[in-house]
Amino acid sequence: MMRYFRLLGVxxxxxxxxxxxxxxxxxxxxxxxxxxxxxSIGGLAIVFNNTSSINGWGYNELAALLGVYLLVxxxxxxxxxxxLEALSGLSGDLWTGQFDYVLLxxxxxxxxxxxxxxxxxxxxxxxxxxxxxxxxxSAIFRSGTVSASNAADFSQLGRILLFIAALLISLVLVYxxxxxxxxxxxxxxxxxxMWIFDSLIQTGRYPVGIYPGVxxxxxxxxxxxxxxxxxxxxxxSGTSNMTVLAGGACxxxxxxxxxxxFFRSGIRKYSSASS
Amino acid sequence: MEHSIVxxxxxxxxxxxxxxxGILPAVKSLLRPSFTEVTAVDGISFALGQxxxxxxxxxxxxxxxxxxxxxxxxxxxxxxxxxxxGFKPWERKPSYLKRIGFLMGNKSQLTWDNTIGDSFFxxxxxxxxxxxxxxxxxxxxxxxxxxESLLNRLARTLSLGERARCELAxxxxxxxxxxxxxxxxxxxxxxxxxxxxxxxxEYNRKYGTTVIITSHxxxxxxxxxxxxxxxxxxKLSYDGALSGLGDKVAPFRLIKFRLPASQLGxxxxxxxxxxxxxxxxxxxxxxxxxxxxRKEHILPFAAYLLEKxxxxxxxxxxxxxxxxxxxxxxxxxxxxxxxxxQVLQASAKPxxxxx
Amino acid sequence: MKADFIPLxxxxxxxxxxxxxxxxxxxxxxFWTLAVSWMMAPLILMFVWVAAAGNGTIGGLGKSxxxxxxxxxxxxxxxxxxxxxxxxxxxxxLGTLSTWLMRPLPIIYEAVASDMAxxxxxxxxxxxxxxxxxxxxxxxxxxxxGLMPVxxxxxxxxxxxxxxxxxxxxxxxxxxxxxDSLLSVNDILVFLLxxxxxxxxxxxxxxxxxxxxxxxxxxxxxxxxxVTGMLTNRQILTGLLVQTIWLxxxxxxxxxxxxxxxxxxTAAGG
Numbered sequence: 001m002m003r004y005f006r007l008l009g010v011x012x013x014x015x016x017x018x019x020x021x022x023x024x025x026x027x028x029x030x031x032x033x034x035x036x037x038x039x040s041i042g043g044l045a046i047v048f049n050n051t052s053s054i055n056g057w058g059y060n061e062l063a064a065l066l067g068v069y070l071l072v073x074x075x076x077x078x079x080x081x082x083x084l085e086a087l088s089g090l091s092g093d094l095w096t097g098q099f100d101y102v103l104l105x106x107x108x109x110x111x112x113x114x115x116x117x118x119x120x121x122x123x124x125x126x127x128x129x130x131x132x133x134x135x136x137x138s139a140i141f142r143s144g145t146v147s148a149s150n151a152a153d154f155s156q157l158g159r160i161l162l163f164i165a166a167l168l169i170s171l172v173l174v175y176x177x178x179x180x181x182x183x184x185x186x187x188x189x190x191x192x193x194m195w196i197f198d199s200l201i202q203t204g205r206y207p208v209g210i211y212p213g214v215x216x217x218x219x220x221x222x223x224x225x226x227x228x229x230x231x232x233x234x235x236x237s238g239t240s241n242m243t244v245l246a247g248g249a250c251x252x253x254x255x256x257x258x259x260x261x262f263f264r265s266g267i268r269k270y271s272s273a274s275s
Numbered sequence: 276m277e278h279s280i281v282x283x284x285x286x287x288x289x290x291x292x293x294x295x296x297g298i299l300p301a302v303k304s305l306l307r308p309s310f311t312e313v314t315a316v317d318g319i320s321f322a323l324g325q326x327x328x329x330x331x332x333x334x335x336x337x338x339x340x341x342x343x344x345x346x347x348x349x350x351x352x353x354x355x356x357x358x359x360x361g362f363k364p365w366e367r368k369p370s371y372l373k374r375i376g377f378l379m380g381n382k383s384q385l386t387w388d389n390t391i392g393d394s395f396f397x398x399x400x401x402x403x404x405x406x407x408x409x410x411x412x413x414x415x416x417x418x419x420x421x422x423e424s425l426l427n428r429l430a431r432t433l434s435l436g437e438r439a440r441c442e443l444a445x446x447x448x449x450x451x452x453x454x455x456x457x458x459x460x461x462x463x464x465x466x467x468x469x470x471x472x473x474x475x476x477e478y479n480r481k482y483g484t485t486v487i488i489t490s491h492x493x494x495x496x497x498x499x500x501x502x503x504x505x506x507x508x509x510k511l512s513y514d515g516a517l518s519g520l521g522d523k524v525a526p527f528r529l530i531k532f533r534l535p536a537s538q539l540g541x542x543x544x545x546x547x548x549x550x551x552x553x554x555x556x557x558x559x560x561x562x563x564x565x566x567x568x569r570k571e572h573i574l575p576f577a578a579y580l581l582e583k584x585x586x587x588x589x590x591x592x593x594x595x596x597x598x599x600x601x602x603x604x605x606x607x608x609x610x611x612x613x614x615x616x617q618v619l620q621a622s623a624k625p626x627x628x629x630x
Numbered sequence: 631m632k633a634d635f636i637p638l639x640x641x642x643x644x645x646x647x648x649x650x651x652x653x654x655x656x657x658x659x660x661f662w663t664l665a666v667s668w669m670m671a672p673l674i675l676m677f678v679w680v681a682a683a684g685n686g687t688i689g690g691l692g693k694s695x696x697x698x699x700x701x702x703x704x705x706x707x708x709x710x711x712x713x714x715x716x717x718x719x720x721x722x723x724l725g726t727l728s729t730w731l732m733r734p735l736p737i738i739y740e741a742v743a744s745d746m747a748x749x750x751x752x753x754x755x756x757x758x759x760x761x762x763x764x765x766x767x768x769x770x771x772x773x774x775x776g777l778m779p780v781x782x783x784x785x786x787x788x789x790x791x792x793x794x795x796x797x798x799x800x801x802x803x804x805x806x807x808x809x810d811s812l813l814s815v816n817d818i819l820v821f822l823l824x825x826x827x828x829x830x831x832x833x834x835x836x837x838x839x840x841x842x843x844x845x846x847x848x849x850x851x852x853x854x855x856x857v858t859g860m861l862t863n864r865q866i867l868t869g870l871l872v873q874t875i876w877l878x879x880x881x882x883x884x885x886x887x888x889x890x891x892x893x894x895x896t897a898a899g900g
Contacts, residue, residue, distance in 0.1 A: 018388035032810075038818065039821055039827075046837070047678060047682060106401065195663050195667055196663060210677045271350055272350070
């Protein structure tokens with residue numbers, strides 16, 4: 001166990017060292033982050049110039065939701081995303097055949113492919129996300145509690161603790177869905193499967209409540225964008241629901257196990273029919 | 276001596292779904308998929324002692340790489356058994372993986388944007404080599420492979436030869452007991468091939484590492500491997516000393532001689548018994564002639580030449596390349612069963628040579 | 631090199647389209663994934679505006695108007711969005727441009743061909759998905775067939791305008807490494823001002839004025855506004871005028887940028 005913690009550090013250090021090979025990317029990355037931020041906030045501002053609430057969410061609540069969205073994506077881009085992209089991406093290890101070297105490593109394979117690559121610049125994205133969260137949440141806290149019918153009234157500390165719990169569930173869900181998509185690359189090589197996640201998660205920029213019937217159910221249980229982003233944001237705005245949170249935890253546990261099974265069956269396929 | 280690797284009737288059949296292009300066949304294949312089976316490795320058995328160095332030879336697609344992949348645990352065998360260093364490779368136990376090194380000449384395990392030193396350090400951690408041991412290994416490998424100047428360079432800036440040296444070092448950091456080398460000299464120039472070969476020989480001698488090499492450069496095999504295993508169409512068709520292979524496949528000798536000056540310019544010396552002796556002229560340069568003659572016809576042919584008062588003649592083994600070409604093109608006659616047994620027994624001997 | 635005096639080479643151009651089409655069709659899974667990701671933003675914003683409008687209206691637009699606006703936008707976006715400009719920079723940096731320059735065709739042909747091929751490959755999927763959405767969401771009001779004679783030329787002009795601006799920006803790779811940042815700015819401006827984030831009529835004060843005078847609306851929102859009947863005849867005429875002026879302006883700039891860029895590229899030796 002200790003060995004694996006140590007390896008996490010080694011992988012992080014290795015990624016840091018390789019990033020320095022592209023030092024000039026810093027300003028470009030920063031610029032892109034700011035631009036995206038401008039686009040997102042600008043879009044939100046344009047909508048709220050015309051209305052004062054969407055589906056019961058005010059401007060501050062939606063800004064907090066945007067913060068959660070950027071935070072979850074930032075964390076995913078920090079560690080799990082780069083590793084899985086290096087596995088299943090368009091010039092990834094499965095494509096180039098270097099997955100052979102992955103299998104030869106005397107380390108648990110799923111751990112290795114998940115954590116071996118870090119993308120350090122995402123720290124900037126994460127920092128901006130935290131700033132947005134801090135600003136919007138303090139505005140929410142100042143404006144008092146939101147009136148929602150079946151919401152338990154939590155103290156501010158309680159909300160933050162709930163948020164952390166919901167965020168953990170969200171991260172497990174993100175990890176599981178990504179691993180399932182990456183495992184599909186063992187069968188459907190050459191399709192940019194991780195991009196599917198990137199386009200679907202965009203629906204999380206707004207609360208799942210705005211999507212009509214079937215779509216909402218799909219976005220809650222099938223591709224659980226709702227649990228990944230809406231639920232943690234609800235925890236912050238004090239409209240969370242313990243039953244929903246418990247459901248999310250169960251879903252996360254189930255998907256986590258399913259993704260491990262998927263990944264293992266992918267390896268089995270690779271080992272029985274690679275060339 | 277203890278066996279390092281024992282392989283018994285190893286078989287690998289690839290099953291690939293096949294269908295015609297187009298939508299209708301695609302739908303059809305969903306309902307009733309049809310498969311083609313390709314037998315890549317077809318019942319191979321052999322045993323290697325600890326510290327042996329063996330060359331896998333055979334034409335492209337013969338099943339060499341598939342065999343290596345099964346030995347290293349990358350592929351499940353369809354049937355048969357492998358015991359390597361006491362492990363079943365396909366279980367991919369970390370303790371087994373720590374005892375083997377597998378170099379694939381056409382793939383790289385060095386991280387593109389890391390310096391070589393950093394890549395080595397990451398591997399050290401992955402393989403759980405302790406600091407002291409690592410320092411010692413790194414010093415030694417750096418010395419032997421002349422990596423000093425490369426350790427601080429990024430992998431993507433290295434030349435092919437530099438990278439090949441680093442890749443070789445990278446599979447040796449954890450001091451494996453068994454080393455699988457798949458085309459380790461692919462694409463390298465002659466002097467780099469020589470250096471790597473020298474290193475591998477030296478390393479094998481020093482550490483008693485069991486080494487299996489595949490290479491398309493026969494000189495790699497000739498200079499490194501006392502024993503070769505010939506795989507053709509998935510079957511083991513020869514296992515023994517390299518010299519024995521020549522006799523088995525191509526029971527020929529080359530007779531070289533110089534025509535006497537009196538014969539030059541005029542009509543070529545008649546070779547009346549040429550057809551009967553199955554001698555084949557394969558080279559003629561100025562007055563020099565080279566004939567390929569079956570072993571049993573060497574004496575009569577030489578006698579005939581002496582009769583014609585040609586005394587300056589030499590008898591040589593055909594070059595290894597020619598032998599191998601012969602094998603790859605025509606295959607080797609099926610060995611009788613008892614002979615295979617013999618070979619297996621012979622291979623179990625410590626020096627790995629045929630009795 | 632007087633590339634701009636080479637007459638129109640339609641046969642060469644078609645050959646390039648065919649070549650791109652074959653290679654794209656072979657990896658259509660890849661491009662369909664791309665196409666779906668481009669449909670996401672308009673789709674999400676449609677739901678946002680529908681939710682914001684509720685049972686009322688915003689700026690005179692109700693639920694069904696938003697649905698028809700954004701479904702049309704999805705199609706028009708797909709038709710006008712060029713992609714070649716993202717790769718031209720790489721080709722310039724990696725030197726593939728030299729191969730292009732060897733051909734008796736200006737390099738713009740390569741870009742046009744790949745964009746046309748991409749649209750052909752993606753269109754079937756986009757049409758099917760949009761149709762499914764239209765049935766699913768109840769595509770109600772909006773499309774006036776009488777407006778087609780205006781809509782189609784405006785749509786074509788929008789395609790050319792959006793392409794030529796992106797292409798001109800991408801040529802900047804001959805001078806700088808920061809082309810990608812420039813292209814991202816272009817994308818964000820299209821998102822905010824061209825009618826994606828909101829129909830331009832709903833933009834707040836200054837942004838609305840900006841959208842009327844800058845070229846971005848005329849690449850995307852303008853044709854959609856026409857076909858969904860949001861504009862008066864007078865507004866259509868003014869818009870057409872602005873669109874044409876921008877098209878000519880950018881075209882002239884493009885020629886000069888291309889000439890200078892090639893000079894620089896060949897002088898630097900690739």
